[in-house]
Amino acid sequence: MNLKNNIIMIIDDNEFDLYITSRLILSNHLADEVLEFDSGQLAINYLELNKDNLLKLPRLIFLDIYMPLMNGFQFIEQFKLLPTKVKDYCKICIVSSTVDDKYIYKAKVEENINLFTSKPITVDYIKSVL
Numbered sequence: 001m002n003l004k005n006n007i008i009m010i011i012d013d014n015e016f017d018l019y020i021t022s023r024l025i026l027s028n029h030l031a032d033e034v035l036e037f038d039s040g041q042l043a044i045n046y047l048e049l050n051k052d053n054l055l056k057l058p059r060l061i062f063l064d065i066y067m068p069l070m071n072g073f074q075f076i077e078q079f080k081l082l083p084t085k086v087k088d089y090c091k092i093c094i095v096s097s098t099v100d101d102k103y104i105y106k107a108k109v110e111e112n113i114n115l116f117t118s119k120p121i122t123v124d125y126i127k128s129v130l
Contacts, residue, residue, distance in 0.1 A: 009058035040075035
């Protein structure tokens with residue numbers, strides 16, 4: 001999956017993680033644009049609003065599991081309701097600090113989750129998924 005010259009979305013309620021991941025991506029020229037959302041609902045709203053314009057959609061979504069109001073798995077349930085072309089275009093990578101085997105297993109068997117990694121995200125990991 002080559003994401004160079006494309007968009008990456010980060011969904012994380014932790015301001016520090018959001019900032020660091022965004023800076024890693026942009027400073028290493030791994031994407032032209034980073035969409036930052038501190039809420040799964042805001043990210044879903046963005047995807048719904050732009051569902052007919054693939055040029056505005058991210059090729060890769062880094063999604064935190066633990067968030068208030070809408071956690072990562074609730075985001076995925078809403079993501080499943082989007083048109084097929086959106087689900088095919090956007091790949092999801094769960095990013096979590098969890099060590100709970102139940103959540104790791106759930107993330108790995110969910111069909112809409114393409115990747116799973118632990119926090120913090122590194123430049124090497126980002127490059128490996130590109």
